[in-house]
Amino acid sequence: MKSFLAATFGLLLVACQPAPPAATGETESPAPATPPALVDPAHIDGVLREVVEQDRAVGVSALVFERGQEAYFGAFGMADREAGRAMARDTLAQVYSMTKPVTGVVLMTLYDEGRFKLDDPLSTYLPEYADVRVHAGEDASGQPVLEAPQRPILVRDILRHTAGFAAAFEDDAAARLYREAGVDSREITLEEMSRRLARVPLAYQPGTRWLYGISVDVQARLAEVLAGKPFAQLVQERVLDPLGMKETAYFVPPERRGRMMAVYELREAGGFDRLPDSPALDNAYREWTMAPGGYGLVSTLDDYMRFGRMLANGGELEGTRILAADTVALMATDDLPDTVGDRSWLPGKGQVGFGIDFAVRHSPPAHQGEASGAVGEFFWDGYANTLFWVDPRHDIVAVLFTQSIPPGGTDLHKRFRDAVYHRDAEASSANKPPAPPDADADADPEGAQPDADQAADAAADADDEADAAADAGEGTGAD
Numbered sequence: 001m002k003s004f005l006a007a008t009f010g011l012l013l014v015a016c017q018p019a020p021p022a023a024t025g026e027t028e029s030p031a032p033a034t035p036p037a038l039v040d041p042a043h044i045d046g047v048l049r050e051v052v053e054q055d056r057a058v059g060v061s062a063l064v065f066e067r068g069q070e071a072y073f074g075a076f077g078m079a080d081r082e083a084g085r086a087m088a089r090d091t092l093a094q095v096y097s098m099t100k101p102v103t104g105v106v107l108m109t110l111y112d113e114g115r116f117k118l119d120d121p122l123s124t125y126l127p128e129y130a131d132v133r134v135h136a137g138e139d140a141s142g143q144p145v146l147e148a149p150q151r152p153i154l155v156r157d158i159l160r161h162t163a164g165f166a167a168a169f170e171d172d173a174a175a176r177l178y179r180e181a182g183v184d185s186r187e188i189t190l191e192e193m194s195r196r197l198a199r200v201p202l203a204y205q206p207g208t209r210w211l212y213g214i215s216v217d218v219q220a221r222l223a224e225v226l227a228g229k230p231f232a233q234l235v236q237e238r239v240l241d242p243l244g245m246k247e248t249a250y251f252v253p254p255e256r257r258g259r260m261m262a263v264y265e266l267r268e269a270g271g272f273d274r275l276p277d278s279p280a281l282d283n284a285y286r287e288w289t290m291a292p293g294g295y296g297l298v299s300t301l302d303d304y305m306r307f308g309r310m311l312a313n314g315g316e317l318e319g320t321r322i323l324a325a326d327t328v329a330l331m332a333t334d335d336l337p338d339t340v341g342d343r344s345w346l347p348g349k350g351q352v353g354f355g356i357d358f359a360v361r362h363s364p365p366a367h368q369g370e371a372s373g374a375v376g377e378f379f380w381d382g383y384a385n386t387l388f389w390v391d392p393r394h395d396i397v398a399v400l401f402t403q404s405i406p407p408g409g410t411d412l413h414k415r416f417r418d419a420v421y422h423r424d425a426e427a428s429s430a431n432k433p434p435a436p437p438d439a440d441a442d443a444d445p446e447g448a449q450p451d452a453d454q455a456a457d458a459a460a461d462a463d464d465e466a467d468a469a470a471d472a473g474e475g476t477g478a479d
Contacts, residue, residue, distance in 0.1 A: 038394050038423050039064050039071035047419040052077035056410045057385075058264045058272050059087040060402045063301040064420065065309060067395045073301075079261040082274055089301060092252060092259045093401045094284055096295050096382030100216045102239055102307065103293035104159065104331060104357030105323060106231075107223045109238045112324050115226045118159070121152040125225050126218070128198035129153055134164065135174040135201035144173060146201050153206045155222070158215040159356040160335050164202030167213040174203035183214065186288040186296075190221040190231055193290065210336060210343040210354060219357075220293025232291035242320045243306045248299040250291050252284045260284065260298070261401070263384060266409040275405075295383070301399050304388060308397035311378075312390045331356035332378040332390070364426050369435025371414040372421035372428045383407050387416070394427075396420070 044062065051057050059077035063070070075087040110116065116125065123130035132153065133146035149164070157163035166178035182188075183196045197214060204211070220231040227234055232250060240248050252260060263280035264272035277285070284298045306317060311332075315323030323331075334353030336343070346354060350370045351363035358378035365372055373379075374396075379389030385407055387400040400416050414429075421427040 036423075037066060037071065038396065039066045039420060040423060041072045041074075043422060044072050044416070044419045045074050047415050048074050048076050051410075051412055051415060055271050056415075057402050057404060057412055059091075059261065060400070060412065061087045061089070061091060061301055062398065062400045062416060063089075063305050064396065064398045065305060065312075068309075068313075071396075079259075081262070081264075081272075083262075085258075087261075087401075088259075090247070090259055091261050091401065092247065092256065092284075092298050092300060093261045093386060093403055094263070094281070094382070094384060095297050095299050095304065095386050096384055098299075098304065098380055098382045098386055098388060099295050099297040100293065101311075101357045101380055102235060102297060103216050103219050103223075103231075105307075105311075106234050106238050107159075107219045108323055108327050108331060108356065110223060110226045112327055116155055116222075118154070118156040120155050122155055122158060122163070122218075122222070123152060125155075125222055126194055126198075128195050132164075132198060133201050134205055135166075135177070135203055138173060144177065144201060149202065150205050151207065153202075156335065157206050158218045158222070160354050161210050161212050161215050162207050162336070162340060163215050163218070164204050164206045164209075165197065165211070165213045165215060165218075166200060166203040167211050170203070170211075172203070174201060177201060178203075186283075186290040186292065188289060190217065190224060190290055190292075193217060194221045204342075207337075208340065208342075210340050210346055212344060212346075214294065216294040216357060217292050220291070223293075230291070231293065235291070235297075239307070239322065242322060243310055243317055245299070245303040245306055247303040248297055248307075250284075250296050250298070251287050252298050257285070261403040264404045266404055266406065272404060301401055304399050305397060308388055308390055308399060312392065312395065312397045332358055332360055332376075332392075334360045334362055365429035365432050367432050367435045368429050370429045370432070371417040372424075372430070373417055374421065374424065374427040381407070381413065385409070385412055387413050394424070 048060050048062060051060060057077060058081050059079050061075035062072065064072040073089065075089060077087055079085050079087045079091045132149060134149050136145045136147045139145055153163045166174040168175060168179055168184060178200050181196045181200050183193055183200065197218065223234055224231050239245065260281060262277070263275045265275055266272055283296055310317040310322055311328055314325035315321055315328045333355050335355050336353045346352065346359065349359050350361060350373060351366060352359040352361050354360060355378060358380055361373050361375055361377045364375060373389070374391045374393045376393050377389050377391040379387070381387040384403040384405055386402065388398060390397050398420060400413070402412060404410070418429060422430065425431055
């Protein structure tokens with residue numbers, strides 16, 4: 001997979017270079033025919049329009065680039081139904097866990113500078129993790145039994161969610177200890193978050209399980225320590241400013257809030273209820289102490305597309321290089337070894353593994369119940385059903401915006417992906433075998449992932465801050 005991705009990125013970069021002149025007296029071979037475009041704008045329009053007409057989304061917008069050019073834009077329904085404000089190209093939306101890939105890029109710029117290696121122990125840079133212990137059950141009196149880790153947490157582990165950290169959304173003893181420690185509060189600094197987290201027993205031995213959680217906030221803290229600057233400043237200096245992402249930020253000032261999309265909750269009987277702006281928009285409307293790595297950014301379609309195009313171009317956009325091409329390929333390479341058998345809900349995202357802050361597709365869709373997608377693509381989504389992916393094989397970048405919870409509550413992502421790939425027999429799931437009877441059990445898990453209180457509050461980042469919302473009286477949210 002790594003060699004395939006590196007080759008793909010190399011081919012894309014070579015394609016952008018001018019061809020050398022033909023040698024004198026030689027006859028140039030005819031240029032290979034350009035394959036037909038994959039993106040079918042009229043088809044995608046029809047699918048997204050139907051999603052809104054069927055009340056499967058209050059509002060939705062999408063932007064797709066193919067071969068470096070805009071191939072599709074569409075906006076349907078309402079950004080704020082109650083105010084009568086339609087979805088627009090410049091609508092601002094909370095991207096929730098689509099903040100995570102931005103954090104990964106920030107940290108990997110430091111990797112490019114030689115500041116760390118993937119297999120360095122995390123405690124080399126964050127010494128609070130030198131003496132972590134692993135939760136191994138409870139004794140007869142109900143007290144936790146702790147054991148030493150079989151190996152240290154590596155930097156690699158916090159990049160791929162194999163560090164051993166408990167997850168707030170789980171219902172086990174380790175997760176309860178995590179919640180009691182108040183790790184998920186935006187009222188504290190990343191430094192304090194990391195110290196609190198290091199005192200909580202790990203839920204499993206490092207490297208043995210994939211469990212989505214707070215690892216990306218630890219990435220943010222690591223970046224702060226390596227660079228000697230606050231994480232919010234690093235995001236601005238290393239990603240947002242160089243890429244011209246002027247609409248993307250952790251905080252939305254009052255003069256821009258007229259473009260914010262409201263957040264809606266799917267009713268069991270169908271249709272949506274609007275959630276109160278507080279707590280649903282508190283992440284964006286309050287200036288918090290913590291700028292998390294795992295959630296919190298607000299963006300527009302065009303801004304986030306610039307980030308995606310940079311990745312598709314092997315780390316560079318319009319003459320500005322953010323990452324080395326090999327580093328982008330590394331991030332987009334499945335790094336989960338076969339020994340990681342317990343992968344929580346990750347298999348619900350299809351035939352994927354996990355790289356550095358991205359799910360990575362290693363095989364075509366296996367059945368019609370899966371969302372369509374191309375081998376080699378890397379992607380992530382957000383708590384309110386935002387989505388983006390980069391497809392090196394077809395040179396496609398796609399960004400989808402909506403703002404509804406629970407995550408995965410409708411089939412919006414599948415419909416959009418199916419629409420983009422309906423012309424590609426391999427990537428499309430439409431011509432695959434019927435879904436097996438137990439396919440629903442493996443369906444995209446984001447909707448089942450948060451606990452009941454998180455879903456009811458419609459605020460909290462399922463992985464990062466369910467308890468911050470309860471402790472601070474705020475509602476927050478992410479993937």
